[in-house]
Amino acid sequence: MRTRISPENPFRYNRAGFAWEQVPAGTDAHLDFGCHDGAFLNSLRSKDIGRLVGVDISRLAVERAQQRFPELEVLHISKNGLQPFADRTFNSVTILDVLEHVNDQMGLLSEIRRVLTDDGRLIVTLPGRHLFSFLDFGNLKFRFPKLHKMYYRGKLNEEEYNYRYRANPDGLIGDIEAEKAWHEHFSRKGIRRLLEEAGFTPTEFDGTAFFTRAIQCVNFLVRKWTPIQPLVKRLIWLDHRFFESMNLYCLAIKRT
Numbered sequence: 001m002r003t004r005i006s007p008e009n010p011f012r013y014n015r016a017g018f019a020w021e022q023v024p025a026g027t028d029a030h031l032d033f034g035c036h037d038g039a040f041l042n043s044l045r046s047k048d049i050g051r052l053v054g055v056d057i058s059r060l061a062v063e064r065a066q067q068r069f070p071e072l073e074v075l076h077i078s079k080n081g082l083q084p085f086a087d088r089t090f091n092s093v094t095i096l097d098v099l100e101h102v103n104d105q106m107g108l109l110s111e112i113r114r115v116l117t118d119d120g121r122l123i124v125t126l127p128g129r130h131l132f133s134f135l136d137f138g139n140l141k142f143r144f145p146k147l148h149k150m151y152y153r154g155k156l157n158e159e160e161y162n163y164r165y166r167a168n169p170d171g172l173i174g175d176i177e178a179e180k181a182w183h184e185h186f187s188r189k190g191i192r193r194l195l196e197e198a199g200f201t202p203t204e205f206d207g208t209a210f211f212t213r214a215i216q217c218v219n220f221l222v223r224k225w226t227p228i229q230p231l232v233k234r235l236i237w238l239d240h241r242f243f244e245s246m247n248l249y250c251l252a253i254k255r256t
Helices: 015-022 039-047 059-068 105-115 137-143 145-152 158-165 188-197 212-222 226-242
Strands: 029-033 051-056 073-076 090-096 116-127 200-208 247-254
Touching: 015 039, 015 090, 015 116, 015 200, 015 247, 029 039, 029 105, 039 051, 039 059, 051 059, 059 073, 090 105, 105 116, 105 188, 116 188, 137 145, 145 158, 188 200, 188 247, 200 226, 212 226
Parallel strands: 029 051, 029 090, 051 073, 090 116
Antiparallel strands: 116 247, 200 247
């Protein structure tokens, strides 16, 4: 990762660290689309932004965020649904590791463009397409559904499993839209083309890691061997710091 992490940045060399650096301070409003548990949105409180809003299509994610950070404005929305917000409401929007889960990516980007102010910033992070993409754990449920079910039914009861993976009321399989049914990976050329077609101008690219998926697979086999865990964490940190292929980060500006 090449982006400089400032001393006040609460994150390290990862997607949140990149995004935190790119969100402008002192603006009127920021939107975090796919805010998950609200942790990243909450970190922006130090940037003196007038209004911080988080949205997610997952009811579970919204409930967690509201419980964890009750002072934040976090809303449940339908797919691609930014109808609650008027045109040009937000000076910046983050969408961190979300776009790869979305079926109608152009529809979502069009809505984000609508609610962004002229020359507003869009910060996107997503998985990059590279040598170890096939090791993505997020696609195990699609590649090996029976194995996935057997593993997670050992961790979840039948009701929880069905809610998350079979009959999710938000139209999800885990955290991926049912129509998508695949955790997509992007090349820089591919995301540049998609953003340009949606009316944005990409101005900066960065990324982290190359070997992390392979390291995680090995660690899964030795995860109960406690003495090796500090070494694994150190290897992953070094991988994030000095490589930039596994995770792809982009700053784009709304074209007017």
